[in-house]
Amino acid sequence: MKKKLLIIKKFGGTSLSNIEKIKKAAKLIKKEVLLGNKVVVVVSALGKTTDKLQSLINKISFNSSAEEIDTILSSGEQASSGLMALALKNINVKARSFLGWQVPILTNTSYGKAKILDIDSKILKKEINKGITPVIAGFQGVSNEFRISTIGRGGSDTTAVAIASKLFADRCDIHTDVEGVYTADPRWVRKAKKIDKLTYDEMLEMASVGAQVLEPRSVSLAKNNNIILWVKSSFKNVQGTKIDDSTKLEKRNVSGIVFSKNDSKITLLGIPDKPGVAAKIFGSLANEDINVDMIVQNISSDGKYSDLTFTVPQTDLFKAKKCINRIKDDIKVKNILPDSNVAKISIVGIGMRSNAGIAEDMFKALGKQKINIDLISTSEIKISVLISRRNLKKAINVLHKTYNLG
Amino acid sequence: MKKKLLIIKKFGGTSLSNIEKIKKAAKLIKKEVLLGNKVVVVVSALGKTTDKLQSLINKISFNSSAEEIDTILSSGEQASSGLMALALKNINVKARSFLGWQVPILTNTSYGKAKILDIDSKILKKEINKGITPVIAGFQGVSNEFRISTIGRGGSDTTAVAIASKLFADRCDIHTDVEGVYTADPRWVRKAKKIDKLTYDEMLEMASVGAQVLEPRSVSLAKNNNIILWVKSSFKNVQGTKIDDSTKLEKRNVSGIVFSKNDSKITLLGIPDKPGVAAKIFGSLANEDINVDMIVQNISSDGKYSDLTFTVPQTDLFKAKKCINRIKDDIKVKNILPDSNVAKISIVGIGMRSNAGIAEDMFKALGKQKINIDLISTSEIKISVLISRRNLKKAINVLHKTYNLG
Secondary structure, eight states, rough: OOOOOEEEEEEEEGGGSHHHHHHHHHOOOOOHHHOEEEEEEOOSTTTTTHHHHHHHHHHHOSSSHHHHHHHHHHHHHHHHHHHHHHHHHTOOOOOOOOOOOTEEEEOOOOOOOOOEEOOOOHHHHHHHHHOEEEEEEEEEEOOOOOEEEEEEHHHHHHHEEHHHHHHTTTEEEEEEESOOBBBOOTTTTTTTOOOOOEHHHHHHHHHTTTTTTSSSHHHHHHHHHHOEEEESSSSHHHOOOOEETTTTOOOOSOOOEEOOOEEEEEEEEEEEOOOOOHHHHHHHHHTOOOOOOEEEEEOHHHHHEEEEEEEGGGHHHHHHHHHHHHHHHTOOOOOOOOEEOOOEEEEOGGGGGGTTHHHHHHHHHHTTTTTOOOEEEEEEEEEEEEEEEGGGGHHHHHHHHHOOOO | OOOOOOEEEEEEEEGGSSSHHHHHHHHEEEEEEEEEEEEEEEEESTTTTTHHHHHHHHHHHEEEOOOHHHHHHHHHHHHHHHHHHHHHHTOOOOOEEETTTTTTEEEEETSSSSOEEEEHHHHHHHHHHTOOOEEEEEEEEEEETTTEOOOTHHHHHHHHHHHHHHTTTTTTEESSSSSOOBBTTTTTTTOOOOSSEEEHHHHHHHTTTTTSSHHHHHHHHHHHOOEEEEEEEESSOOEEEEETTTTTTSSSSSOOEEEEEEEEEHHHHHHHOTTTHHHHHHHHEEEHOOOOOEEEEOOTTSEEEEEEEEEEGGEEEHHHHHHHHHHHHHHHHHHEEEEEEEEEEEOOOGGGGOOOOHHHHHHHHHHTOOOOOOOEEEETEEEEEEGGGGGGGHHHHHHHHHOOOO
């Protein structure tokens, strides 16, 4: 007899944007139940509900209270958990909804970006043993102040993995509107292919630099708890992408290419080359909560001056410029050049750490196409370059070909 | 020094249908707070939110689970309580939202139409004493199964009065999109006037037969607990309608005229006049949960047959016809005549019980206009007649004039 599994299935907002899609998702769940498996469902809010609620909030108040915002936003997942439970019951799957405070999913009091402290699994296990499929409202928990908290945008992925960890689930399926993780965004690269397997670190790097399918925090959590993750279609019954460490020893160079257009570049020209200047610059940016990503510094030929280039999130560009202007006289910078017309492109692969030629292939391929590289940053399993935005599509396609991903 | 008051202020969906209206309501609340009064706010869901959620539910399942429906519907009031708390904070009124389970408002497990069993006032009182204005999500509570319950449509009125009773509030303001209770619907009677004062019984009769401003249950509850109710505008600072028993001894005949177009008439012709036939008919309707309102029976001239006419809610007409058809042969009815083209018009007034001429005035006035009366039913302070729907407007206006309400 085949072993019966405990499976967590998470459905995102795009998979629940209308009643037909909710019913389709319910059928996918029923299929697992009919196989004799136990299923726990985690749902996001329907379609664009969270964005709509956020826009109401913005119209009332910018100087807002995080507790109240969490009360408002969490109502979206509340409705969808009830609707999914109804849809399941309607096709004769025993189900019931659970809100964060009903499980309960205990968090700290950092409303809006709360951390899950613990999940009480007693009631959940009782329901599962009775043959009931719990449908948990994602993204939300409850603090020790007895108020609703939310765990940050995209938090339903994290809810799903946290539940999987607590219940020692056999796997956690993240259902989405694509069929899995791709070697590159199929809207940009015609020959992009679905990836069958990724390690946690590869998925983490890809999620961090642009792949929208998974929240990076949830990948970390899955890695730490050894939860087998699957990224799967909500609509088609096709094999998705499996994420675990079982393929760690396989020899692969580059698994995928991701990009982001959310960064801006700032170049500071002619800074006197004195100790402490960089610390001053990045210290003052950090004080303003501005996240600096890539950094490059060049020394002028006479060794007296240096040029410093770095990237910040595009949404923080204005704040960053103001910040540099404030310390301009102090650091004696000659010129400040902001540039939003850039894109970051990253190749990710576990094989990279033992293969020195990969970076070289990347730079050569881009050079051949006359695509200039502004900045480079690398990790053990990722190389990112900053290029001009107009070259983005060409660059992705040439790299996709270079590493034989098609 | 003027006595500081504790005031409950309830705002309905039409008073909260957009952000501007929410901000206006917040200003009305602030005004009371600036007078040194303590305020507790109760809110309905924004605009048509509940209807929209209900239509999603209907698309999934007709054979639905009341617990899940309550989880879904209550999300509307959850969002509005948070939004109102934000709006208050934004104009420097200390506020916080409370959901039913946070107060808690304890109900039984009759999901969808739950009864409030108790309200724990400890946390509310603590917040009020700290100078914080609680904003309570109306319509919802929590059962001893730790699940969200709702207390029926229009339940926010009941929530407000229940909170007022528990906190011994000095008054309970029901804010709405009209300026108070009128002698007749101003859209139908040009000369309709706002009523300054009504007794609980008058309000109860008016609410039960068509005045939409207040939920009848909440009026009963206010009567039982002697809560002074006010029906007031959400937007204009004008005196509304006060509802209490202080005017009980005043001599007034007719306070107002209300109507309803939600009833249908069924006439059963030629029923053999035998004992037990009426019991059979109304028993089988009751078994189907069909509420019969007005009933008239005539005996034919030879005393052998009788005609029976009664009204049922228009939404139940189909069910009622099916029900009568089932027992048709048993009761030997000759003909069944359904008619939806009817309207019920009621005059309400505390003075009626000691003034026999009032009914006569009504029938005379309608007769003069050649308006036929199909059915009559009376209570101590109300006379209702069923007439043809096409005569409704004329009838209301002539009665409004007859009793000098203009």
